[in-house]
Amino acid sequence: MSSVSNRKLKAEKDSMIPLSKRARFLLTYFQHQNWSLPNSIIYYILKNPSNSKVYQKLIQCCKYFFFKNPIIVVDKFTIDGDEKWKATLKDDEKFIDFTKISTKLWIYDVFDKYCFSNTSANPLNLVSSVIPQIYRCDAECMFIDKQIISYNEFLFLTSNIKFITLSKTPIMNENGTIVPLEKLVKKLPKLISFVYYDSLTSSSITSNTLKELLEIPHFSKITQWRLYKIPEKFDIETFYTFFKKGKVANFYLDFAVSISQAYKNRLESIVDEILETRNEDDKTPYIDFNGLSLEKKLKLQRLHYC
Template sequence: MRRSARIAGLTPNPTSISTMPNRKRKVAEIIVPVKQLHFHGPYIRQNWPFRDSLINYTTKTPSNSKAWQKLIKSCKYVFAKNPILVIENLWWDEEDWYASSNNDAGPVDFTKISSKLWITDKFNATCAPPENVSLIIPKIYKCDAKYLSLMNDVISYKDFLFLSSNVEDTVLRENIVKNSDGSIVSLEKLIAVLPKIKSIFL
């Protein structure tokens, strides 16, 4: 089906358009109802006024969550090339992981989600099965959480650094953090790599 035919098919009331003057008819035919547009729908390669190398760099290496969120809202080509969703909070609630953003919350099935998550505020794995935390870390693009809670977890020192890079307040209870050689990391070493820390509950 040609593009013009598809667009015409999306027009809400084609019978009324046929009685319009030619100029008004052309304008009406290119208006697509908002409800027909979907974020995960097809996208068209943009004719950027920049070099492809700059667009690729911007798309593949986002450094600011707020700027990235505005970018993927304005152009779904960017999200299609690098599917990262910005969320405020990620937490374990009895049997499932939950995420929230802009006062909306819901469960997250990491076995089905293809996008990576960018956490900006809180990561709470209290009471999560120990293996669950390590399993979901590959699904997290970046963790800028200011609050981190871990309980009864066994994680690697590398994963701890990844989760705590921006932490100000943390709860660490009955955790084991291991080096790559299997040795246990001391509490002093963990505190030393938390430059923004304000409070620790042990």
Template sequence: MFIKKWFNAAKYFLSKIQILVVDELYYSQFGWRTWVNKTWKNIDINIIKTKLWITDHLVVYRGDVSNNSIVSSIIPKIYQCDATYLIFCYQVISLNEFMLLCSSAKVLTLRKVTVKNDDGTEVSFEKLFEQLPQLKEIEITFTTPSNNTPKKTFKEFWEIPQLSIYDNFCLCDIPEIFDINSFYSFMKKNKNAKIFLSFSDEISEECKTRLEAIIDEITETENHEYKVPFIRFPGIDEKRFNKLFNIFCR
């Protein structure tokens, strides 16, 4: 009861200094909305005079290559972002913007999102997660099959210390330059993280053959001393797919 009264008093104080506390902020085809008293309320970001303090969810569902600055557009309106659950789709943002919004993230989804340094170069995705040690769940959908990502980036990703204590992570549209051997080494030691990997339509037959060999090893092993991952790629045969899926779901 005391905490509730304190929080209500804090909200009143913040309203006096023109800071609006928002638990959940969403952007979709309906524009910006927030969930208040079990009802969706529209927010016109362009006309509100208060700064926003986001405490829980920040989600940008709507976006494409021609509308990729939605996240950046709200930065001037942000007083503070303590959101622990964030989803960004089809956005281009700076590293400073990323850290401002995601510094408290525990669950983070980036679907075809590009994060850039001050000089315009792209931040490699493993560098982003090294700076967010509190993360527990991640989902990444790569922007293009090549993603302009060097192979060493994938190698370094599997070497991030906190990766082994994640609850879940999912990589989608994985490009050809994915470091399968580094992943395999991580997989054999992973006892906690639930892993889902979905590969790009453009991966080579050589890559598919290597993935098939890993899947066959998993499905032919009776006792696994590691957390079994789920792996999907174009052309995987139904029998192999089903055997792995059944083990993954145990």
């Protein structure tokens, strides 16, 4: 058989080998483009897409944009029980191994690392470790459990947050101190619901927390507050004064078992006054602590949820 025939046969066989997704992508990709706009403007558009929908349209109209700035837009970014990150786009779920891809993610709905492991071996840096792989986080919902995050990382993840749950997740300043809760809330202007589980060893609640929360311009727009394991430092007198003005019915307060008997006595006197003066037409906060009778808890629940 001639060498020409051999080459032709090899070419035919090669054409039958399935191409990888990347190879198929590059078949119709052109490095050089004829733009109607100056290259400098195209470069700026390429590197600074205004939002995920604009970026999606760009890469759909021309592969050049994805090749030069490879970003995958996802609805949800979550982690499973085996500590494997999973990205979801329109109900299509894929596990992500960042050691094998260079593409970054743009998250625009949910960021979720919550309640998958209760063991002491649960790494505290799972969230921090993937932040370099995130191009932008526009998530409106966030759930984070048992992590340690820097203040700058928190700001990066929460620029568009409306609903957030933080459980035993201290946010740290560069000097190693814990960022107060009120400072976090101040940086969340779109916030609607705030659920927070404090920690005795790394509490972000201070004696000034409530007073400073009340001074935040968007405080009144937050429709749900659920605070758990609240320490005795929480200013219950300021809270009760504000409550009597009829402005804190959206609070659910669960106090730590470590609070003193004197503090419990004051809480119970507040609960008694609430039960004596409120009726089912009134919205009221829920207050719970170790030692409050079941009867009073049930009455408070009825007032709170009705």
